[in-house]
Amino acid sequence: MANCCSNGSCSVTPATLSANKTDKISQKGPITRAVISFVLLIGGITMSATNISFFENQWVRLVWYLIAYFPVGIPVLKEAWEAMKEKDIFNEFTLMSIATIGAFFIGEYPEGVAVMLFYSIGELFQQAAVNRAKRNIGALLDVRPEKASVIRDNGIETVLSEEVSVGETVEVKVGERVPLDGIMLTDSGSFNTSALTGESVPRNIKKEEEVLAGMIATDSVCRIKVTRPFGQSALARILELVQNATERKAPAEQFIRKFARIYTPVVTMLAVLIVVLPWMWSLIDPEFMYLFNDWLYRGLVFLVISCPCALVISIPLGYFGGIGAASRQGILFKGGNYLDAITRINTVVLDKTGTVTKGVFEVQDIIPEEGFSKEELLHAVAIVETQSNHPIAKAIVSSVPKERIPFAQPVNVKEVAGQGLEAELDGKKILAGNMKLLETNGIAYPPEVADIPETTVLCAVDGKYAGYIVVADELKEDAKVAVEELRKAGIKDIVMLSGDKQAIVSKLAGELGIDRAYGDLLPEGKVQRFEELSINPGNKVSFVGDGINDAPVLAMSDVGIAMGGLGSDVAIETADVVIQTDQPVKIPMAIRIGKATRQIVIQNITMAFGVKLIVLILGAGGLATLWEAVFADVGVSLLAILNAIRIMRKKF
Structure with a gap:
């Protein structure tokens, strides 16, 4: 059973790929039981319609329909009993159990079987929808290879990815996925990053740059030094993020969960009142003809259609579908x-x-003050900036060939937030940062520097202004x-x-x-x-x-x-x-996905409440049968589920 709304709650969580196999196996038993029940139900209805003589016996009919009822009924009755032991009396299992036992009590055997059968079929469809959503997310994100080619003393060994240690070197052939996060050892390589970023444009990665698990080598054999174990890769963290996403409930989900806890006992009491109030009225008005079986039947119809399954399964599934659709886009x-x-x-x-x-800066110009050369200014700033990870610092350092940067290391390095760096180099105090850094230290600089529109890094040596470096950044294309x-x-x-x-x-x-x-x-x-x-x-x-x-x-x-x-x-x-990705265009896309998800959730709430209200009124008035009630309940559930998973295929 999907257990879609026990205690008014619904849990839809992504599973690993191995768990998906278990989901498929767990579906076989309920499907077999539903088929057996369906065949017996159709057989019984056919024999009644054709007036088969032996089937006219009431005891034969009762036994036949009980046999048809047990395959789908016993699991639900068991769930209802387990829930009652946990003091969870008002849930969908209890509603279905009361409705079907009541139907048998008044002699409506086929309808009693049908209620439980179609309820079980609806649960199967719900579970199939959840499993499909799980598989979609799993297939989308868990693209880490199970095995890795590791370079060891005996040559290249193929081992499980979990067995590769940090510091070992793995080899990835063209067309293969990177098994673990690491640092590129090969001079360069092109990688398809669509599994992680949603972008199909290949990304060129150079030596000593980071390569992430799930990327696909597209142009050459690459060797990568592993920096994180299998379970701590960036992709593993993303998987964990998506797996935990459904634990943070949206307001609509929280409302439905609270609502269901109140709604289910209320409709149960209303069903009782539908049976009891006419009887009480018959005691006051002798002319009012009260037939217990008729009013009990109306109460049972009311119970069946009131089951909140469509709401508490489709709403979380809608949000889960939105999370999956966003993940497909790298959001x-x-x-x-x-x-x-x-x-x-x-x-x-x-x-x-x-x-x-882009955050990728390049040195555009070097303007030294009198008494300093361009080389001296650039080298002094570059050596100090080796102590920073800021993009501007990296741009200045990368503009100087490594072999030309002196081996002397700055000491007493201090980073001033929002201003720059202070350090000592060869006994001299070096300042490298923006105008505020020099102003804070009381160092004068040419006023025209303030009029330069590009980013400038100013430098001072032993309290004397030494010049500035112009660094430029570019707008992203989108x-x-x-x-x-x-x-x-x-x-x-x-x-x-x-x-x-x-x-x-x-x-x-x-x-x-x-x-x-x-x-x-x-x-x-x-x-x-x-x-x-x-x-x-x-x-x-x-x-x-x-x-x-x-x-x-x-x-x-x-x-x-x-x-x-x-x-x-x-x-x-x-x-x-x-x-x-680094694409700002994904920001409005995230908003569109959120709005599409909310729209689907509102549609499901409106549809479920609307249809149920109509059939509830018809059932209380004796204008709807158990057949119509069960078809309406299952039908609304299926429509809500199909609507919820529709977002997974929607283009944004």
Whole structure:
């Protein structure tokens, strides 16, 4: 049984691929029992319709239909008993048990069998839908090879991926998937990263750059030094993220769970009242003809159609489908609650570097002060910047050939947040950073430097200004399209925050059509600007950043979105949504997926309540039979399930 709404709750969780095999096996028994019951039910109805003489005996009919009932009825009766022992009396198993036993009591044997049979068939369809969703997610994400080719003393050995140790070297042939995360040892290679990022464009990875499990080598044999064990790869963390996503319930799911706990006992009492109140009225009005079997039948119809299965299975399945659809696009939602929350966002705050720009800086110019040469200025800044992981620092270091960087190491290195670095090199105090760093240390610099629109790294040696280096970044190709699509998605206010110069930020904002842009911000400045936006209760704000330097703002936002978070522990821990690629166009796509999911959930709620209400009224009035009730209940459940899984195939 799918156990779709026991105690008003529903659990839809992704499983591993091995568990999917168990799911298939577990379906065989219920299917066999349903077939046996169906054949006996049809046989009994046929014999009644053709007036077979021996079947006219009431005891023969009772035994026949009991035999038809037991294969599908006993599992449900058992579930009802187990639930009652746990003091969970009002659940769908109890409703079906009471309804079918009541049908047998009044002699409606075929209908009693039909109620349980079609309820069981509905459960089978529900379980099949859940299993299919599990397999889709598993096939989408768990693409890690079970075996790896490891280079050891005896040559290349093929072993299980779990047995490969950190530090060992694996070889990946063309067309094979990378089994574990590692560092590229081969000079370069092209990899298909679609399994991790949703992007089909190959990615070129150079020597000493990171390669992740699940990537496919496309042009050459590569050797990779393993840096993480099998169970701790970036893909393993993504799998865990998706597996845990359904534990964070959306408000609609939480409401339905609470509602079902109240709804089920209420409808049970209403069914009792449908039987009892007419009897009480007959005691007052002798002319009112009360037939117990007729009113009991109406109460049973009421019970069957009131089962909340369609709601409590289709709504979580809808959110799970949305999480799966987003994962297919390289967008990871950490829970159904964030799928719901992103639909209410009306303000988006974008970090500049790494979000709308490529974050790949290049040295454009070197302007030394009198008394310093270009080489001296570049070398001094590059040596100090080796102590930083900032993209600008990396750009300056990479502009100097390794063999030309002196072996001398800076000492007493101090990073000043939002300003730059202080260090000692060969007994001299070196400052490398922005204008604020020099101003803080009381060092004068040419005023025209402030008018340069590009990013500048200023340097001072022993308290004397030494010059500056111009570093430039580029806009991402899809940044302008992303802003346009955010507008179409209903985002009224788009803001850019950056630690870069105001001139640079304003220029980029103008190119992108962004409303407001604030530059020259330290980390606490970003927090302050963000608080100014979020203090308005009408603003539902999402911050989009790289998930590393922007953790405080990501944590404060209604929906924090980490860009390019693949392999970043901070991004996965802090953000609510992780976009595995560096494409800002995925931000409006995430909003569209959230809205599509919410629309499907609302459709299911409306459909289930609408149909059930109509048939409940008809049943209470004696205008609907048990046959119609069970077909309506199962039919609504199946329609809701099909509608829920539809999002998995929807294009965004």
